[in-house]
Amino acid sequence: MIMGERSAWRIGLWSAMLLHFAFFLTIGMSRHWGYMSCDLGVFDQAVWNTLHGNFLHYTFTIPSFATSMIRLGMHFDPILLLFVPLYALTPSVEWFTIAQASALALAAWPLFLLACHIFQSEKSGLIWALVYLMNPFLLSAGSWDFHPITLAVPFIALGLLAVVKRNSTMLILSCLLILTCKEHMGLAVAGFGVLWWFRYRDSKTPMLLIALGISHLLLVFYIIMPYFSPIDTPLMLGEQLGSLSRYSWLGTSLTEVLHTLVTQPVFVWERIVEMGGLAYWGLLVTPYLFIFPFLGLPFLLPGLADLAANSLSMNPMPKGIWAYHSAGLIPLFTVAAIFGVERMSRWQRNISAPRLAGLILTVSLVAGYVSLPLPIMGAANFWAPNKILNWPDSGAQTVRSAVGSNASLSVQGNVGAHFSQRQSLYLYPDKVGEVDAIILHLASPTTNIDNFPEHLASINWLDGHLRMDRREYLASIECLLANGEYGILLWDNPWLVLSKNTANSQPEDVPRKVKQLRSEWNVEAAEYQNILEKQKLNYQSHSSCFH
Secondary structure, X not given: OHHHHHHHHHHHHHXXXXXXXXXXXXXXXXXXXXXOOOHHHHHHHHHHHHHOOOOOEEOOOOOOOOOOEEHHHOOOOHHHHHHHHHHHHOOOOHHHHHHHHHHHHHOHHHXXXXXXXXXXXXXXXXXXXXXXXXXXXXXXXXXXXXXXHHHHHHHHHHHHHHHHHOOHHHHHHHHHHHOOOOOOHHHHHHHHHHHHHHXXXXXXXXXXXXXXXXXXXXXXXXXXXXXXXXXXXXXXXXOOOHHHOOOOOOOOOHHHHHHHHHHOHHHHHHHHHHOOHHHHHHHHHHHHOOOHHHHOHHHHHHHHHHHHHHHOOOOOHHHOOOOOOOHHHHHHHHHHHHHHHHHXXXXXXXXXXXXXXXXXXXXXXXXXXXXXXXXXXXXXXXXXXXXXXXXXXXXXXXXXXXXXXXXXXXXXXXXHHHOOOOXXXXXXXOOOOOOOEEEEEOOOOEOOOOOOOOOOOOOOOHHHHHOOOHHHHHHHHHHXXXXXXXXXXXXXXXXXXEEOOXXXXXXXHHXXXXXXXXXXXXXOHHHHHHHHHHHHHHHHHHOOOOO
């Protein structure tokens, strides 16, 4: 009977993990095939270029620079190199979605084992694994394009299990993999070292991990990233780079950032509050009934890296419950809550740990449901795709055949990941006038059309998918059609391909399509006309609509 019960809880866990994986695999594939992915093009091009001898190079970036970039100048995530053998088998951008869905689901297993160890109950292990799987921040991370930080999640969970089981070898191996996922993960590894010391007062393993973490941090921020960065400093410390300049208010180097943090703590705290840091922290602890992660506070030490990176960002996106940036924090908050519940049940004998865990699971289920990216009653449906399920579009293959494999391209943001296996790919309207062809998809992938308020992130609205103002986007098409530099190579509604090597013939329904979109996308005529006239004047002065 005991063995049967044990098997039942494990079967329940693996069933939940499989459903979680299948759900986010479906969401990720449908998102890509529904032309809602932009960041995938960055990773696809970097890995494809590496396979073809051009180490982690990519050109499909915001903002674009005069030459191609090496990925390590933007973020330190060499874990991307693990995809190169997969691309040697078959070069498919879908590998990233498979990897992300797998990583987020598999992290439940070490958390299950950890909770079983603490409570001596596989039922409790299953409950806490479900608490993790249903966390709204984790569900949001799974709903995005792939990002390397999600690959750190199972290794963070494994590291926590290693600490609890006092397995230093497992912890060190986990930390080595964590270091390959993001530039600030050295601080996380140092946090694991402090956590180990806090639990066991053993100095050997903590000293090794702290030295490893700090060395990694210094090496990455002072040598690797500046060397590969086009501005000689980590891009997010650079100034006047739009949404990339997340930390320039602290300084333009790690030294300046640390100096500001140490010498101006009041100023830094005021900015954190002003930028929504307290609300962000509140959202993180809400699924755990607020108090329980604080009762297991030492287990949050490895999370200081992500907490600092997200809280100090001028861009509100990393603090959003709908973003992917907090994925690595969820195993840490879950384990801290596990120890908080265990401690509370010891302090108050009349409080049942299983009941508290069940209550936390209930709150997590409700919060997770509310954050689901689906058009169902009560759910956020943050991305609001035109269709719930999408399938590969033969039109994209038609376009690839039309432009060829060697042409340099300027491609609309939300379709770029379908053309990124080439040396020269730029985010439209970058490099217009220089590239061989321009690829546009005259349709919105989302029902979110209107502009979002400026103080909030707009990545899920039409302009965010286009990576430009929709009015400027439509005006640019009219400008391109009028100036004759590019002729229409292919018009297969909604696909529009313009090429330098094509006569400037113009099907009548292309201008008609633009006019139709102006109406559907709520573009005001007077405002639009001013933008169009300005772009035409730019062309007359600079031989380009976009100066």
